Amino acid sequence: MSPRFTDALREASEPDWTASVEHRFVREIAAGSVAPAVMATYLVQDHRFVDSFLALLGAAVASADTFEARLRLARFAGTIAGEENTYFLRAFEALGVDVERRIDEPDKAPTTGFQSLMREAAATRSYPSALAVLVVAEWLYLEWARRCPEPLPPDFVQAEWITLHDNPDFRDVVAFLRAELDRTGPAEAERVSDFFRRAVRLERAFFDAAYEA
Ligand SMILES: Cc1ncc(CO)c(N)n1
Numbered sequence: 646m647s648p649r650f651t652d653a654l655r656e657a658s659e660p661d662w663t664a665s666v667e668h669r670f671v672r673e674i675a676a677g678s679v680a681p682a683v684m685a686t687y688l689v690q691d692h693r694f695v696d697s698f699l700a701l702l703g704a705a706v707a708s709a710d711t712f713e714a715r716l717r718l719a720r721f722a723g724t725i726a727g728e729e730n731t732y733f734l735r736a737f738e739a740l741g742v743d744v745e746r747r748i749d750e751p752d753k754a755p756t757t758g759f760q761s762l763m764r765e766a767a768a769t770r771s772y773p774s775a776l777a778v779l780v781v782a783e784w785l786y787l788e789w790a791r792r793c794p795e796p797l798p799p800d801f802v803q804a805e806w807i808t809l810h811d812n813p814d815f816r817d818v819v820a821f822l823r824a825e826l827d828r829t830g831p832a833e834a835e836r837v838s839d840f841f842r843r844a845v846r847l848e849r850a851f852f853d854a855a856y857e858a
Pocket residue numbers: 691694695698781782783786848851
């Protein structure tokens with residue numbers, strides 16, 4: 646039996662995939678021991694990631710080939726714009742990150758890298774290319790969050806960052822995105838593989854960057 650298209654993509658993205666889901670950040674957040682300064686640096690950068698991610702999700706809404714997919718993607722965009730953005734604002738408050746810092750802190754290289762990768766994927770106006778980057782972002786995050794054993798850390802900033810990426814609705818989103826890429830990706834396998842590979846490399850670098858002052 647041939648493997649699923651998305652399983653083959655993940656396999657081809659090693660060793661970066663495993664280095665990401667087993668990253669120091671993941672081990673620390675599972676234990677509730679991410680230093681507040683690291684968490685603040687990470688979340689300031691990630692809020693900008695989410696901005697570009699939403700733009701890419703919009704491109705996927707526009708390029709999807711079925712009404713069902715458009716509905717599912719649009720509902721997911723609602724979750725990010727609502728629940729997830731509210732988490733960021735509560736976390737910034739708890740960590741003492743003010744608006745000036747959120748605006749003034751320079752982008753780190755992986756943040757810039759993601760912004761341009763997502764803009765490039767959106768500009769193709771190809772649904773599978775947009776999906777390739779979306780699948781990496783959501784599947785890889787589910788895979789690390791799933792590995793965090795109970796009990797959750799007492800600090801809500803760390804606990805909710807885990808549960809935002811491991812809950813029934815999020816699992817459903819990942820299953821949907823993977824199924825869509827399995828269905829539409831093989832027709833553009835070369836371009837899709839390239840986007841997937843580059844996105845996984847950036848995920849690893851994004852975690853690394855949280856530890857660089
Ligand atoms: C860098 C990064 N990758 C994936 C996700 C999940 O959307 C995120 N919030 N940030």
